[in-house]
């Protein structure tokens with residue numbers, strides 16, 4: 001077993017330790033560092049850089065704070081889905097950093113499995129309906145915005161939520177949002193676990209040429225031929241799997257042709 005350090009405030013180790021054990025890593029948490037200083041979901045601290053960079057930074061910090069060779073960083077993001085923009089969508093990134101070889105390896109899990117939602121309510125009844133819909137109290141609910149009177153992210157049951165919401169309603173409408181911190185969001189925890197499974201598979205895969213761990217960086221290759229006219233389309237035809245250590249590449253064919261509906265010539 002290799003030790004791997006995880007920088008977290010929000011009990012994410014329970015989601016990642018099982019999958020990573022399969023790849024031969026034992027997860028140790030690093031405390032004493034406020035990951036929220038790197039950015040929070042409620043926007044009280046804006047996040048710097050991209051989601052991958054944020055996860056990568058946490059992974060590197062974990063090695064620095066623990067003195068361990070391997071570090072793990074987790075970063076989630078939530079918003080409209082990339083296809084229609086109409087569904088809520090979750091993206092979880094896990095980064096593994098190897099301080100000895102200075103390599104980063106990333107895994108991404110994404111999908112519509114999220115309760116990410118916000119609402120402004122004028123009556124307790126609407127707040128109660130929202131709380132029920134998002135799975136409160138198993139899923140956390142945040143009342144108000146940081147810095148506002150009555151801001152509360154620690155309501156544990158319907159009674160304390162009602163007291164808090166009614167108290168703030170006395171002064172005007174109330175902003176409610178789902179708590180996306182992992183320990184208050186079981187749906188998010190499951191997505192992190194799925195992401196850890198992907199990272200684990202990647203870490204356990206070795207380059208056929210140089211035997212380095214973490215083989216499997218994928219790049220899609222466009223140009224699948226149209227089944228009707230045979231011209232190359234923009235659709236993905238194959239993927240390239242490459243080793244970031246020695247540069248070894250493998251090409252995996254995915255499709256031999258795509259329907260004419262994907263063709264700019266047959267179906268402009």
Ligand SMILES: [Zn+2]
Pocket residue numbers: 207208209210211212243244245246247248
């Ligand atoms: Zn290699």
Ligand SMILES: [Zn+2]
Pocket residue numbers: 226227228229230231260263264265266267
């Ligand atoms: Zn065609």
